[in-house]
Ligand SMILES: O=P(O)(O)OP(=O)(O)OP(=O)(O)OC[C@H]1O[C@@H](n2cnc3c(O)ncnc32)[C@H](O)[C@@H]1O
């Protein structure tokens with residue numbers, strides 16, 4: 423059986439369909455040298471669509487498709503933290519656990535409280551998952567997923583990165599993503615893994 427061909431990205435402008443400045447920064451870094459002009463959804467005043475999908479891929483696809491309204495291809499990221507002892511929570515609700523003020527100190531503490539409520543014992547194994555969707559204005563979509571395994575540590579450590587980074591210690595490392603140099607995080611993160619798949623398929627030459 424023939425594997426379906428991926429559509430190469432040949433345009434000059436790409437919209438990063440995210441309203442999270444931490445993500446936009448990481449994605450722009452990962453796209454460096456591959457795209458001439460990168461615009462963000464926020465800068466184009468694109469609305470933040472409701473994330474009604476029941477998978478990371480479904481949400482990434484709906485965010486990417488919504489952002490093609492500006493007439494350019496758009497790249498969206500839907501990601502989250504899945505904790506084994508919490509049956510995969512917060513998962514798709516990772517952003518929502520931070521509440522309307524996007525307070526991640528609160529969200530990380532909620533994770534700690536939920537683990538305590540279940541009398542879960544360390545090591546608290548978890549993974550970050552990232553789905554990337556690249557959509558074109560004609561409706562074509564390419565989507566890829568990446569993960570990184572690790573354990574959770576409390577109290578949170580480090581002020582690099584964003585979101586749940588200060589409690590996530592990737593397997594094989596003694597520091598959290600919050601303590602890690604951004605370049606080191608980019609070399610191993612769930613986002614970097616998904617990016618590797620995306621670039622091999624759509625930015626290969
Ligand atoms: O939907 P957009 O506009 O892209 O921004 P968002 O912050 O709402 O993003 P998601 O819906 O994908 O929610 C994912 C949440 O998971 C967390 N997350 C994802 N990747 C992360 C990373 O690399 N480090 C720490 N936390 C991460 C972070 O808190 C995000 O807010």
Ligand SMILES: [Mg+2]
Nearest residue numbers: 441473500517
């Ligand atoms: Mg979101």
